Every structure is written in structure tokens, then in C-alpha cells.
Amino acid sequence: MRTRIGLALVTLVAAFSLAYAQKGTLEVAVDQAPVGLDPDIVTAFSSFAVVNEIYEGLVGVNAQLQIEPALATSWTVSPDGLSYTFELRQGVKFHNGREMTSADVVYSFDRIMDPKTGSPQASRFNEVAKAEATGPYQVTFTLKEPFAPFLSNLTNLFVVPKEVVEANGDLQKVAVGTGPFELDQVVPDTYVLLKANPDYYRPGEPKLAAIKFNVVPEASTRAAGLRTGTYQLLPTVDPVTAETLKKTSGVTVLGTQDLAYSLLGLNTSRKPFDDPRVREAINYAVDRSEIVQAVYLGNAVPGGPISPALKDWAVPTSDFPCYTPSVAKAKQLLADAGYPNGFSTTIITFGTIKEVADTAQVLQAQLARVGIDAKVDVEEFGKFVQDWKNSNFDMFVSLNGGSVDPDGYLYRTFITGGSTNVFKFSDPSVDQLLKQGRTTPDTAQRQAIYDNLQKQLACTGPIVHIAYGTLFTALRDNVQGFQQMPTRGLTYLRETSLP
Amino acid sequence: MIGYVARRLVDLVFVLLGVSVLVFLMVRFIPGDAVEIMLGANTDITPDRVAALRHGLGLDLPIHVQYWNWLTGVLHGDLGTSIWTGRPVADEILARAPATLEITLLALALALVLALPLGVVSARARGSAGDLVVRLLSIVGLTLPTFWVGVLMLLVFSLYLPGWPAIGYVPFATQPLGNLARMALPVVAVSLPMIAGLTRILRSSLLEVLGSDYVRTARSKGLAERPVLYKHALRNALIPVVTVIGVQLGYLLSGVVVIEQVFAIPGIGRLIIGAINQRNYPLIQGIVLVITAVFVVVNLLVDLAYAWIDPRVEYE
Numbered sequence: 001m002r003t004r005i006g007l008a009l010v011t012l013v014a015a016f017s018l019a020y021a022q023k024g025t026l027e028v029a030v031d032q033a034p035v036g037l038d039p040d041i042v043t044a045f046s047s048f049a050v051v052n053e054i055y056e057g058l059v060g061v062n063a064q065l066q067i068e069p070a071l072a073t074s075w076t077v078s079p080d081g082l083s084y085t086f087e088l089r090q091g092v093k094f095h096n097g098r099e100m101t102s103a104d105v106v107y108s109f110d111r112i113m114d115p116k117t118g119s120p121q122a123s124r125f126n127e128v129a130k131a132e133a134t135g136p137y138q139v140t141f142t143l144k145e146p147f148a149p150f151l152s153n154l155t156n157l158f159v160v161p162k163e164v165v166e167a168n169g170d171l172q173k174v175a176v177g178t179g180p181f182e183l184d185q186v187v188p189d190t191y192v193l194l195k196a197n198p199d200y201y202r203p204g205e206p207k208l209a210a211i212k213f214n215v216v217p218e219a220s221t222r223a224a225g226l227r228t229g230t231y232q233l234l235p236t237v238d239p240v241t242a243e244t245l246k247k248t249s250g251v252t253v254l255g256t257q258d259l260a261y262s263l264l265g266l267n268t269s270r271k272p273f274d275d276p277r278v279r280e281a282i283n284y285a286v287d288r289s290e291i292v293q294a295v296y297l298g299n300a301v302p303g304g305p306i307s308p309a310l311k312d313w314a315v316p317t318s319d320f321p322c323y324t325p326s327v328a329k330a331k332q333l334l335a336d337a338g339y340p341n342g343f344s345t346t347i348i349t350f351g352t353i354k355e356v357a358d359t360a361q362v363l364q365a366q367l368a369r370v371g372i373d374a375k376v377d378v379e380e381f382g383k384f385v386q387d388w389k390n391s392n393f394d395m396f397v398s399l400n401g402g403s404v405d406p407d408g409y410l411y412r413t414f415i416t417g418g419s420t421n422v423f424k425f426s427d428p429s430v431d432q433l434l435k436q437g438r439t440t441p442d443t444a445q446r447q448a449i450y451d452n453l454q455k456q457l458a459c460t461g462p463i464v465h466i467a468y469g470t471l472f473t474a475l476r477d478n479v480q481g482f483q484q485m486p487t488r489g490l491t492y493l494r495e496t497s498l499p
Numbered sequence: 500m501i502g503y504v505a506r507r508l509v510d511l512v513f514v515l516l517g518v519s520v521l522v523f524l525m526v527r528f529i530p531g532d533a534v535e536i537m538l539g540a541n542t543d544i545t546p547d548r549v550a551a552l553r554h555g556l557g558l559d560l561p562i563h564v565q566y567w568n569w570l571t572g573v574l575h576g577d578l579g580t581s582i583w584t585g586r587p588v589a590d591e592i593l594a595r596a597p598a599t600l601e602i603t604l605l606a607l608a609l610a611l612v613l614a615l616p617l618g619v620v621s622a623r624a625r626g627s628a629g630d631l632v633v634r635l636l637s638i639v640g641l642t643l644p645t646f647w648v649g650v651l652m653l654l655v656f657s658l659y660l661p662g663w664p665a666i667g668y669v670p671f672a673t674q675p676l677g678n679l680a681r682m683a684l685p686v687v688a689v690s691l692p693m694i695a696g697l698t699r700i701l702r703s704s705l706l707e708v709l710g711s712d713y714v715r716t717a718r719s720k721g722l723a724e725r726p727v728l729y730k731h732a733l734r735n736a737l738i739p740v741v742t743v744i745g746v747q748l749g750y751l752l753s754g755v756v757v758i759e760q761v762f763a764i765p766g767i768g769r770l771i772i773g774a775i776n777q778r779n780y781p782l783i784q785g786i787v788l789v790i791t792a793v794f795v796v797v798n799l800l801v802d803l804a805y806a807w808i809d810p811r812v813e814y815e
Contacts, residue, residue, distance in 0.1 A: 173585075188591075189769055190668065215763065217763065224654055227657045229661065230667075382529070382531040
């Protein structure tokens with residue numbers, strides 16, 4: 001009898017907690033519809049916002065940018081740093097009800113590395129020799145050489161079910177993962193509806209019954225919708241709108257340091273930017289505080305090659321002499337380089353992000369003070385990307401995405417021939433440091449290497465780093481438990497609840 | 500009459516052919532092709548993969564071959580496949596047409612209901628305070644950009660009527676009231692310039708007719724002012740108004756493109772903006788073709804309406 005009452009109680013509590021745990025539909029307004037849903041193929045941020053709720057990796061990253069367990073509960077690294085063994089969480093189910101095992105992890109890794117998939121994630125795992133299932137719930141990755149950013153790159157290895165990929169060719173229109181939410185409905189250009197995964201392994205999560213990502217292209221419309229309560233969460237809000245929303249009752253505005261930075265890129269394969277003195281002169285000509293005030297309304301900090309959000313890695317800008325603006329020093333350096341009267345050039349940029357185009361305007365005025373006559377060319381975004389990719393520019397102003405590991409900030413961008421080194425920058429000593437940085441397992445030694453690199457790159461590198469903005473998120477006061485991420489990820493939607 | 504319509508329809512084919520060639524070339528002259536935009540800033544893709552993608556979409560073929568393939572498809576009733584979603588272009592357009600059609604027709608109806616009385620009042624009471632107000636308002640209506648009016652109305656409603664569902668779209672079939680509530684603001688925003696334009700045209704056209712000899716004759720034989728105005732003058736004054744309606748429908752469509760963006764309505768306007776940004780060639784071509792056809796047919800209907808208004812008009 002006692003057991004029966006006990007059982008009834010347990011059932012009651014379980015039923016109650018389930019009913020309690022998942023309720024409400026969170027109305028989110030985003031600017032763009034997701035462009036496909038395949039986690040191994042998509043590149044658009046609008047896609048990742050949705051994909052991140054559906055799929056998970058072995059490890060994840062939290063709001064403090066620390067690596068934490070996700071589908072793996074623990075891992076060990078061999079003393080030589082060449083072998084990582086992960087213990088998988090048992091009993092995790094895909095949204096189609098099948099249990100996830102080590103075979104799925106290996107399949108997902110192989111799928112990313114398969115050239116036929118064309119995955120943009122592949123280059124993150126070039127240092128991995130192989131992934132093996134060493135047990136039903138154990139996976140071992142073997143590296144070609146020690147690779148310090150491996151764990152943080154692993155957050156991009158989403159575990160996908162083989163049978164769904166094979167049945168559909170890819171995962172652009174179907175979505176079956178292990179994440180806190182599963183795909184319910186997609187109405188093109190209107191909304192994406194996710195519903196709670198009832199089998200999710202974190203106790204009591206997700207707390208919401210559903211999330212609706214409404215596609216609302218106009219910023220003022222999203223803000224008006226938040227005011228009226230039509231929407232409850234705007235994941236990204238521009239600084240001007242953030243200021244007005246702060247004064248609105250019933251609305252809370254959150255802010256965190258962005259990992260992405262605004263930059264003035266220089267084509268070092270073209271004169272006069274091939275001369276490090278000219279690059280240094282431009283750094284002296286740029287007044288970053290002025291840009292922070294004029295463009296970001298004070299909601300940004302001047303920064304170097306690594307975001308100040310990475311507190312263990314970023315060198316304070318006071319260590320970079322060229323971050324103290326000086327027209328005299330800039331003119332002197334230009335004269336030394338053979339341009340006593342300055343020169344004429346063109347800055348290309350695009351209009352879809354207001355801060356970017358505005359930064360270009362302010363930079364134009366600042367460069368004029370030292371005799372550099374820069375024409376600003378605001379291009380359509382598609383054309384800009386093409387010019388950027390083909391190094392078809394003198395200078396450009398844009399926004400570069402960040403990473404939770406310094407290697408992610410620097411390697412692809414500054415290594416000779418790197419995939420985003422559109423500046424055609426090449427410096428053997430930088431190359432050597434970049435390689436050391438990723439193969440040195442010891443954190444203190446790595447820090448010394450990256451300190452050195454940041455100082456080398458800050459003043460004479462191909463990038464004039466401008467500022468790291470504040471990311472704003474606005475939500476209704478009744479939305480509980482949401483936390484912002486410097487990565488712009490919406491990981492904490494799984495802990496978000498509505499009354 | 501039938502011969503006239505047939506000839507106009509043959510013209511339509513040539514217009515469509517010409518427009519299709521123009522659009523086909525124009526979208527390919529925009530820098531950055533569909534594959535490059537699709538890959539975005541992603542630089543890790545090998546050139547082989549890019550070439551394979553391009554081949555898969557038929558973008559590596561010579562341009563005249565691409566056009567011929569597309570044209571034969573269209574002649575067989577196949578507008579092609581959207582590059583990004585993989586769905587037939589015709590389905591994409593049909594899915595979005597209801598919202599745009601609804602805004603356009605409601606805006607047209609609203610414009611007629613308001614512009615006809617306003618124009619008549621203004622012409623009849625020429626020089627009065629009422630005439631002045633109507634003329635001033637019509638200038639304002641013509642000058643204010645649709646975009647601005649839309650955003651302003653949205654802000655005003657969010658402040659003073661926060662319960663009003665102003666944003667988004669629900670189909671009329673599932674939620675008739677919700678649909679009409681959401682349509683109200685966009686319809687008013689896009690119809691304002693049309694109301695203003697039609698009012699002004701009707702006013703000046705009516706004034707001209709009211710000053711003509713036959714109206715003087717009608718008045719001098721003792722006919723009351725009402726029958727003079729409504730039976731004799733108004734009918735003749737409508738011809739230029741109908742012409743303008745035909746032309747304005749085209750402008751209405753362009754206003755709808757903007758307003759769909761502001762109110763987050765998934766219509767043809769949003770579809771074509773997205774298609775252009777993504778260099779989704781088949782989709783751009785399909786939408787432009789359909790819009791052109793609608794525009795030409797509307798103008799044909801306008802021409803036919805002349806005969807209904809003025810029986811003296813004949814078609815040869």
C-alpha cells in the first residue's frame with residue numbers, strides 16, 4: 001500500500017512538474033528569416049539563432065564564455081595533448097525518439113569533414129586526424145598536433161541523426177536534434193515556431209512551451225511591437241532604440257560586451273598600405289573615443305585585436321601607444337613613408353548596419369585631419385561581401401565576428417593566406433607566433449604569446465581595430481530567467497520562463 | 500471590340516517578352532551572383548564546391564542558353580524553382596499574393612470611397628473654406644512618404660492603442676477580424692497618396708466640365724444643379740480619373756512593397772526585396788513577370804472602362 005501511495009505521489013509530482021515546467025509561448029522578433037536550418041551548412045546569424053535551440057554539441061559555452069558540459073558529461077585529455085576522450089550523457093534522445101550514441105557523434109564529425117557537405121565548420125577541425133567511437137557512450141578524437149582551441153571549436157560540432165540526413169539529403173528544411181526545443185512549423189518570411197522537447201535531459205528545462213521567432217524586418221516596428229506587448233523579446237536592439245526603450249515602462253534593456261568589433265581594414269597588397277608606417281599613421285589619426293561617442297552614443301569601448309570580454313586574454317589598450325590620437329605623429333609617419341601631403345583613397349562599406357556606415361563617415365573626417373582624402377563608397381551588402389572576399393578594396397569599414405578563444409580572433413585573419421586574411425597581410429614573425437599560440441597547451445605560455453601578438457598587430461597590422469560595442473537585448477518585464485551572451489547566442493532561452 | 504482586346508493581348512505577350520529580357524539581363528549585371536551571396540562571408544569553401552553549386556543551378560551556362568532554358572520553362576507554365584528554398588516560383592508567388600492583393604484592393608476601395616465625394620465637394624464649393632481644406636490635405640497626402648506615415652501610425656497606435664494588433668498578418672479565412680485589424684493601418688498608409696491624387700484630378704476635371712458649353716445649356720434650360728452635376732458633368736469628368744486609377748495601381752504596388760516591410764506582412768513586396776538581396780534570379784524574374792502582366796491587364800481594363808463611362812468611345 002505504501003509503495004502504491006508513493007508511486008501515485010511520484011506520478012502526481014511528475015505530472016505537476018511537467019505541467020508547471022512548460023508553459024507559455026515566447027514571442028521573439030528577429031530582423032531576418034533563417035536561411036536554411038542545417039547546422040553544418042548555414043552561415044547566416046538568423047539561422048544560428050534557431051539552430052542553436054534545436055541542436056547541441058558535446059560541449060557548450062556559458063554566459064561567462066567558459067566551456068561547460070553538454071552532450072558530453074566529462075572529458076580527459078592525454079598528457080601529450082593529442083587525444084581527447086569524451087564520456088557521453090546516457091539516455092539522451094533525438095526529437096524523433098531515438099537515443100543518441102557515440103556513433104552519431106562520429107557521423108556528425110565525418111559529415112562536417114566530408115567535402116561533399118561543403119561545411120563552413122570544416123576548417124575548425126583541420127587539426128583532427130579522426131574521431132572514433134571507443135564505446136557506446138565514449139568518443140575519442142585524435143589530433144595531428146596539440147591544438148589549444150579544440151574544445152572551444154567543438155562547440156560548433158552539432159550532433160545530428162544520420163537517418164534524418166539520409167532521408168532528406170540535408171537538414172535545411174527538416175530539423176531533428178537533441179536540443180531543448182524542436183521544430184514545429186516554418187512559415188517563410190513570417191515565423192518559425194519551436195516547441196518544447198518533452199524529453200530534454202536538463203531537469204525542469206525548457207520552461208517555455210514554445211518559442212515563436214517572428215520575422216519583422218523594420219527596427220522601429222520591432223520596438224513598437226515590444227512596447228505593445230505583441231513581442232516579448234528582441235534579441236538585438238541598436239543603441240538608439242535601446243535608449244528609447246530604456247525609458248519605456250514594462251520593458252527591460254540588457255547590455256553586454258560584444259565579441260564582434262568594428263574595424264578599418266587595409267589592403268596591404270596595395271600602396272601605400274604596404275608600408276607599416278602608413279598603417280601606424282592611420283592608427284594615430286583615428287580617434288576611437290570620438291567614434292564611441294558619436295556613433296555608439298558611448299555604448300562601446302575602444303579595443304585591440306581581442307575583445308575586452310575575453311578578460312584572460314585581451315591586452316589593455318593603454319599598452320598600445322598608437323591608441324592615443326596624435327595628428328602630429330600621424331603626419332610625421334606619413335612624411336617618413338614618403339607621403340608628406342597625404343594621399344587619396346577609397347573606403348568601401350555597406351548600409352545595412354547603421355554603426356558601420358556611420359563609423360566610415362567619422363573615419364573619413366578623422367583621416368582628412370592628417371591629409372588622407374578618403375572617399376566613402378556605401379555599397380549594397382552583396383557587392384560589399386564580394387569586394388571584401390576578392391580583396392577588391394583600398395580600405396573598408398565593417399564588423400568582424402569574434403570568438404571565445406584568441407586563436408579564433410587572430411589565426412584566420414592574420415596568418416599568411418588565411419581564409420579571412422583579405423588584407424593579404426603576411427608577416428613571418430606573426431605567422432610563427434600564431435602557430436605557437438594554437439599548439440601550446442599551457443595557458444600561461446599561451447597568454448604570453450598572445451600578449452606579444454596583440455602588441456605587434458595593434459599599431460602596424462592590417463586592421464585598425466576601432467571598438468567593441470555593447471550588445472543590447474530588450475524584453476518585457478514578465479520574461480524571467482533570460483541571460484544575454486557576448487556571442488549573441490540565445491542559449492538561455494531554455495531557462496527562460498513566462499508567468 | 501473583341502478584335503481590339505485580342506490585339507491588346509498580343510501586345511501583352513510582346514511587353515512581357517521585352518520585360519523578361521530586360522530583367523533577365525539586369526539581375527545578372529548586379530555584382531555578386533546567387534552562389535556568392537549564398538556563401539556570404541564564408542571563405543572556407545573550396546573553389547570546386549563553388550563551381551559545383553553554380554553548375555547545379557545552371558549558372559555556368561552562357562547567358563543566352565540560360566534565358567532560353569528559362570523561357571521554354573515559362574512557356575510550359577513552369578516559372579522555375581526558387582534557388583534558396585527549392586520550392587516552385589509559382590508556389591512562392593501564390594503563397595504571398597493574398598496579402599498583397601488584399602492591401603491593394605482595400606486601398607483602392609478606400610481611395611474611391613473617399614476621393615469621389617471629396618473631389619465633388621471641392622469642385623462644387625470652389626474657393627470656399629472646405630475647398631481650401633481639401634486642397635491643402637491633398638497636397639499633404641501626396642507629399643508624405645508612405646514609409647514615414649506607416650511608421651508614424653505604428654508609433655501612435657503603440658502609444659495610445661497598445662491593444663490594437665497592428666503588426667503582422669493573419670489570413671482572413673482563419674481570423675477575419677484579426678486580419679482586418681492588421682490591414683487597417685497599412686491600407687490607410689498606402690491609400691493616402693492615391694486618395695489625394697484622385698481628389699485633385701477629379702476636382703480639376705470636374706471644374707473643366709462644369710465650365711463647358713453643354714453644362715451652361717443644361718443650366719440655362721432650368722435643370723436643377725443636382726442632375727447637372729451627377730447626370731451630366733460627373734460622368735464626363737470621370738474619364739481622366741479612371742486613367743489615373745490605372746496608373747496609380749502601379750504606384751500602389753510600389754507603396755505596398757515598402758509598407759509590407761514596415762508592418763511585417765509576408766506579401767509579394769517582401770518576397771521581391773528578399774529575392775533581390777539574395778540574387779534569387781528565377782524568383783525575381785517570376786515576380787516581375789507576374790507584376791508586369793497584372794499592370795498591363797489593369798490598363799487594358801481601364802481602357803475598356805472608357806466605353807462603359809462614355810458610350811461614344813469605340814475600339815477599332
